[in-house]
Amino acid sequence: MSLLTDFELDSLFFDIEEHVTSSSPSKPPTTFHQFTELPPELRNEVYKQYFIEYSSTEPAIKINAQGALVIPPISGSSHQFRTETRGYFTSYLHNGIANSTLQFKAQVRNYDYKPLQARLCALSAELSVPKQHLANRTKVSFIGTFNFNNIVCWVDGYLADSIETPIFGRVEPDLVTLPGLGAVEMFSGSISLVEAIRRYRLEEIESQNSLFWRREALTFLEHASLIGYSTGMREWCGLGEEFNMNNTNEEISTRVFETMAHWHHLLGVGAKMKPGKQRSRMNTHGVDMANVMYAFWCGVMGYR
Numbered sequence: 001m002s003l004l005t006d007f008e009l010d011s012l013f014f015d016i017e018e019h020v021t022s023s024s025p026s027k028p029p030t031t032f033h034q035f036t037e038l039p040p041e042l043r044n045e046v047y048k049q050y051f052i053e054y055s056s057t058e059p060a061i062k063i064n065a066q067g068a069l070v071i072p073p074i075s076g077s078s079h080q081f082r083t084e085t086r087g088y089f090t091s092y093l094h095n096g097i098a099n100s101t102l103q104f105k106a107q108v109r110n111y112d113y114k115p116l117q118a119r120l121c122a123l124s125a126e127l128s129v130p131k132q133h134l135a136n137r138t139k140v141s142f143i144g145t146f147n148f149n150n151i152v153c154w155v156d157g158y159l160a161d162s163i164e165t166p167i168f169g170r171v172e173p174d175l176v177t178l179p180g181l182g183a184v185e186m187f188s189g190s191i192s193l194v195e196a197i198r199r200y201r202l203e204e205i206e207s208q209n210s211l212f213w214r215r216e217a218l219t220f221l222e223h224a225s226l227i228g229y230s231t232g233m234r235e236w237c238g239l240g241e242e243f244n245m246n247n248t249n250e251e252i253s254t255r256v257f258e259t260m261a262h263w264h265h266l267l268g269v270g271a272k273m274k275p276g277k278q279r280s281r282m283n284t285h286g287v288d289m290a291n292v293m294y295a296f297w298c299g300v301m302g303y304r
Contacts, residue, residue: 036080043084050074051088055096063106065143067115090127097129103137105171110144111151117165135166146265148258151186155194158187159201167194184290186264191293193261199297200253213300217252220296224259227288263289 035043054072062070075085096102106116120138124131157165167187186193 047074047085047088051085051092055092055101059096059101060103060105061093061096063104063116063119063138065107065109065115067119069119093123093127097127097133097137103139104134106138106140106168108140108142110147111142111154112147113150113154113165116140116168132163132166135168139169139171141171142268146262148261151193151261152257155187155197158194159198184264184267186261186268191290191297193257193264196260196293196297197257200257213249214247214252216296216300217256220292221255221259223292224263224289227292260293263293 035046038046051072058072064070071082071089072085075082075089093102104120106119108116116138120131120134123129123134154165154167158167170185183189184191188194
């Protein structure tokens with residue numbers, strides 16, 4: 001079958017009733033209710049042309065916070081269209097991956113990476129593409145609230161097996177840049193939470209210089225509280241009776257890492273604010289906290 005010309009393709013969607021009754025014949029058509037009555041060959045040609053244009057204008061596939069693919073509008077119009085366009089959408093994915101043009105932009109809610117991980121696993125199986133290959137093409141933006149348990153679960157999984165539980169790149173507008181440090185975020189960089197936990201475990205601080213560690217950690221938490229970046233304020237900064245030198249290294253390190261994670265989270269929130277006094281104040285506090293964090297790690301383990 002020969003390809004349709006642009007004119008012939010456009011005519012398929014010509015609104016005959018509107019053309020007859022409209023006082024301005026030049027008004028563009030809006031609907032074509034008889035599309036499903038066209039022969040399958042013509043519908044397939046429309047789908048083919050649609051996805052050719054779609055691939056040139058939509059180089060990124062979106063994945064929502066529930067892990068669902070945000071499919072093209074034509075595929076979501078009805079169950080019939082979704083069924084009939086499935087093959088074209090799959091081909092679009094295959095071609096984009098083969099040509100290194102396809103990217104995924106995903107939302108992660110409350111730092112729960114599992115819906116995204118499950119979706120990439122499913123795509124890997126369906127497309128016969130290694131999951132790591134898909135993960136390398138995925139960038140995320142965070143929505144929702146701070147959830148330290150989800151964050152620690154993600155970091156622990158990554159440190160145990162970075163292929164099975166990957167860390168994804170960030171969508172550029174979400175990145176925060178601080179003077180002298182460049183782009184700063186929770187999961188990558190010299191003062192990221194991932195790097196802090198990795199170094200803590202690598203140096204086996206819990207079995208070495210534990211008294212020194214607790215003193216430095218409590219001092220860090222106190223300084224963080226003064227800046228305003230401690231989730232528990234005075235009670236968790238060694239200034240109250242509930243938290244002191246009698247606590248274990250594990251208890252203190254958990255509070256240290258939660259404070260660091262909370263700081264990274266607030267930086268991300270500040271990056272999405274409109275320019276103004278509040279955003280400026282958060283940026284200033286962000287730089288102050290970065291200096292406190294860097295000094296802490298330099299002191300306890302020669303962090304350079």
